[in-house]
Amino acid sequence: MKYELHYWPGIPGRGEFVRLALEEGGCSYVDVARERGTSEMFRLMEGEGTPHPAFAPPFLKAGRLVIGQTANILMYLGPRHGLAPAADAGRLWTHQLQLTLADFLVEIHDTHHPIGSGLYYEEQKKEAKRRAADFLAHRLPKYLGYFEGLLERSGGGYLGGRRLSYADLSLFHVVSGLRYAFPKAMARLERRQPGIVALHERVGARPRVVAFLASDRHTPFNQHGIFRHYPEFDGK
């Protein structure tokens, strides 16, 4: 089956978590809005003929199914493409990790948009500076410490042990994004997170991930996405 991914072109955003899974899973897919514009995406979201319209992109068309919400898409793809454990307990745990990464992602996004996602950064710059400071002081170390602790427990180099799951791909992308957004803060914090650093290297060295990141199917981080670099946030 050839999947259709629908997501905003021009930013990695939440679509990149799905792309990484599709690529590592060796799936055949079309990134519809990148290749043909956004009209099909809007039709699927707003059209009368869509029984299950998504609130927002990304969503994945898999045959007749249209699946929304990043974590839900990954849960669907995981067991079909070797990116999630076979047993129920492992699948629930992998999904739980993904949902915690989704919570983390909202907090990362809101460092530059604490007042409203419909306003420009420049309209909420003062509030953003305060939120980013709180994030770097409290939330970022808390989330990183949590995932570091899990990697210590797992012992196998991936969150679930010796086998990669879609949650590892997502953690890899979050760490890449955090390094882009907060290079100084991350350089400082990573000294205490050897497991996360090793996971990032391990995932980033997988041949399909390497090939994807070098391809034009990948969108580099930029100042319009979830991860943005504002030097004024990053401290000393």
Place this chain on the structure above:
Amino acid sequence: MKYELHYWPGIPGRGEFVRLALEEGGCSYVDVARERGTSEMFRLMEGEGTPHPAFAPPFLKAGRLVIGQTANILMYLGPRHGLAPAADAGRLWTHQLQLTLADFLVEIHDTHHPIGSGLYYEEQKKEAKRRAADFLAHRLPKYLGYFEGLLERSGGGYLGGRRLSYADLSLFHVVSGLRYAFPKAMARLERRQPGIVALHERVGARPRVVAFLASDRHTPFNQHGIFRHYPEFDGK
């Protein structure tokens, strides 16, 4: 099996979504921290013996499984207790709805905590007023309009059609919370959302929901939870 729910006592919070499902599903459960204090909750989150510690409550102990993340818990309970469709497509859709409600909930919470969850409301009152205004003007109508549209399409009175799912229970609770937090804004907006109003009445009249809300297992909304009433946000 007797489930163990672990959640902060004193607030309805995210625990209430799980309680509503356990109650409507006719499940046997202990609300551990309410009955015996929070020490077991912390031991399960932080203890060396926990292979899969949750980042935050709520989590549910189901035999040897410990399941975290509200939507993940509901996805586990749904098909076991008649609160989710039997077919895969329906289950994915129900979960997608729950994840969208989870996103909605973060935005509701952040109206009073736009800068940091570790700070008091009083320390971010000015920013909160601005965020709440943006939420009431843009995000609240957008989310309500989305769910109203789904209820129109479903035609059966519940989000999935004629049969109640855990997502309906959660939408019921969100609407109750919004009425507590923003009574004036909701009275105004609800005129355009007859499907949501009808769903709220329908769920609120189910015998097990009625019995739960009248019991001491239920925690009323208060000024420490996700839904808080600050009259200064609610407009004219």
